[in-house]
Amino acid sequence: MSEERARPAASPGPGSGPGGVPAAVAVSPILSARIRAGDLERIRAAAPGARIVNLSVEGLADSPVEDIEVVLRGWLSSEAFDRLVARAPRLTWVHSATSGVERALTPAARERGIVVTNARGVFTRPIAEHVLMLILAISRRLPQLLELQRERTWQPLEGVELRELTVGIVGYGSIGRAVASLAGAFGARVIALRRNVSGPPPAAADGSDETFPFEPAPERIVGPDGLHELLGASDVVVLAAPLTPETEAMIDDAALAAMRPDAWLINVARGRLVDDRALLRALGEGRIGGAALDTFREEPLPSSSPYYDLQNVIVTPHTSWSSARVLDRSIELFCDNLRRYAAGQPLRNVVDPGAGY
Numbered sequence: 001m002s003e004e005r006a007r008p009a010a011s012p013g014p015g016s017g018p019g020g021v022p023a024a025v026a027v028s029p030i031l032s033a034r035i036r037a038g039d040l041e042r043i044r045a046a047a048p049g050a051r052i053v054n055l056s057v058e059g060l061a062d063s064p065v066e067d068i069e070v071v072l073r074g075w076l077s078s079e080a081f082d083r084l085v086a087r088a089p090r091l092t093w094v095h096s097a098t099s100g101v102e103r104a105l106t107p108a109a110r111e112r113g114i115v116v117t118n119a120r121g122v123f124t125r126p127i128a129e130h131v132l133m134l135i136l137a138i139s140r141r142l143p144q145l146l147e148l149q150r151e152r153t154w155q156p157l158e159g160v161e162l163r164e165l166t167v168g169i170v171g172y173g174s175i176g177r178a179v180a181s182l183a184g185a186f187g188a189r190v191i192a193l194r195r196n197v198s199g200p201p202p203a204a205a206d207g208s209d210e211t212f213p214f215e216p217a218p219e220r221i222v223g224p225d226g227l228h229e230l231l232g233a234s235d236v237v238v239l240a241a242p243l244t245p246e247t248e249a250m251i252d253d254a255a256l257a258a259m260r261p262d263a264w265l266i267n268v269a270r271g272r273l274v275d276d277r278a279l280l281r282a283l284g285e286g287r288i289g290g291a292a293l294d295t296f297r298e299e300p301l302p303s304s305s306p307y308y309d310l311q312n313v314i315v316t317p318h319t320s321w322s323s324a325r326v327l328d329r330s331i332e333l334f335c336d337n338l339r340r341y342a343a344g345q346p347l348r349n350v351v352d353p354g355a356g357y
Contacts, residue, residue, distance in 0.1 A: 013344040014092065015069055018049035020342040022069035022093075026084070028055040030074030030097040031327050039331045043072070046335035047342060059083055070341065071095070072334050078103045085109060093341065095334050099123060099175075100270060101351050102243050116351040117337060121174050122329045123321040127240075127268050128178035130320035134292040135183060135236055138264050139165060143290075143314060163187030168234030170250075171241030171269065172221065173357075179238055180218055192218040193230050193241075195355070228258040236264050242357035243270040251275060256282040262289040268320045271296035283310050294320045 013020030029035050054062045059080025068088040074097045085108045093115045096104045101118050140159040148155050167183045169176045172194035180190045222230055241247050252275040282288050290312035307313050337347045
């Protein structure tokens, strides 16, 4: 929704500020050390009359927090967030500037019944393109070719066409759908895992312009009990699932044993989906082809990590989401929800506390 579009007529929202806007909105930095001045102006325009409270990454506020009703949560630890929740009794809605909400959907927030929305869709396109880049690099053997270049060795290598590959997608939300679209456009066979197989197809991403013109249905969709079946059928496994108690460490010894010996694992979701000890053993012993990892349990990844030493591992510094447009889309989504909040309309991207996403 553009900034100039008129607010639809509706009942006043729950905010105690003028016209149903929140009395105070707290914002913490998203994707950069400080929130941009232009973004603050956009937020003020979306909630005219609301007081803006700036939060540091440590959770320190530049003004009183007692009347805060809405939080835009960027870089803020779970501990700092919970301290804010305890000091802001009127807080009713938190918007997470990331798709993952484990640091916003804390026990304190659940107990208070705080509504949580997220940035689903904002990062879909760059992450899907990052995954496609990795699939192409793996199939065309780019890591080995770069190693040969460093060795000044002329040795042609045989690649694989994407239409010969099966791509297994664990997590068929907005990112999973986008990966399926791009991989399918190259002719790859796609199978997917989603939590609710019998439900309707996942809704289109709600974070902005994340539409894909080519989106064939996966050849097969399985439920959580079909994880090992998917792993055994896939040449490339893409992790795009949310982090929940059910998905934490889902890629363990048994899961890795189900994978093909030449298959690659790509993780653009959360590091805690993977049992690192199990994965390092499988990689070191050559029980899977390799791994391309963009996210880790500990970030930044320590320089002492054994992942850096393995030739069959591609490490990227949690950069799959990066593009020049994601910050604009993130602020646009939050401002649209601010207008909806003031108008008493349903918010976009409301998180289901039971599912965790």
